[in-house]
Amino acid sequence: MLGLILLALLGIAAADGDDAWSRRSYANARMDAQEARIAHLMQELESLEHSVEDHEDYDHQVHDLETRLDLIEGTDCHEHQFSCGRKSGQCIADLLVCDHVPDCENEYDEDEHVCANEVPVGRSWHGTAHWKGCLIRRNNHVSLLITSNDLIGDFSERMFVDAVVIETWTEEHHLVTETHATHGFYNYANRHLELEAPKDSEKRIAMSCVDAGDGLADCHFVRESDNHICGHALLSRSA
Ligand SMILES: [Ca+2]
Structure with a gap:
């Protein structure tokens, strides 16, 4: 199988072969792409926050976007810590994530999407x-x-x-x-x-x-x- x-x-x-990008243009392209991704995610987050808040999947969508922004921009949490969300300001030890016991005040560490x-x-x-x-x-x-x-x-x-x-x-x-x-x-x-x-x-x-x-x-x-x-x-x- x-x-x-x-x-x-x-x-x-398919073999790509040598392309014509120099290291510098490649680095610039990556930087531009990253900035575009951040701007796009911020726009998505703002749009979501202004949408109807009683949507059943609202919390997850907000957390998911926050997590993606955290991965790009970083968080105030230390290396071996997990951010409970940009707005929560809470960090917990990464060992406590997905251990079936809520440790974040908002229980985001046991969110089904985090633990998927x-x-x-x-x-x-x-x-x-x-x-x-x-x-x-x-x-x-x-x-x-x-x-x-x-x-x-x-x-x-x-x-x-x-x-x-x-x-x-x-x-x-x-x-x-x-x-x-x-x-x-x-x-x-x-x-x-x-x-x-x-x-x-x-x-x-x-x-x-x-x-x-x-x-x-x-x-x-x-x-x-x-x-x-x-x-x-x-x-x-x-x-
Ligand atoms: Ca936990």
């Missing part, structure tokens, strides 16, 4: 990896597929996952594909998916992705030996 899924993914994949499984088996993301170091090649297509997941013991604030990463690129006019199995975890509090460097890969490059909303995963490739950020990919969810 996994073989069929991988073949399907490879069928979707965002890494179900069979879900996949696709996009282009832009490298700025660690590898010779500049870009390649990358697919990420979740192959299993599990909650372990009392650590319910994390979902442990197995995944497959497929990279495709063109080398001397030939299509090259590398497929690696890896594992890691999804953290509900910060919506991060952390994947170790595949054991069968000499590159020793890990992936760190954050849920950026709208089905997007904002990922960085990090060299395990020194935490150097080797590249970036904005992946789109397809399943």
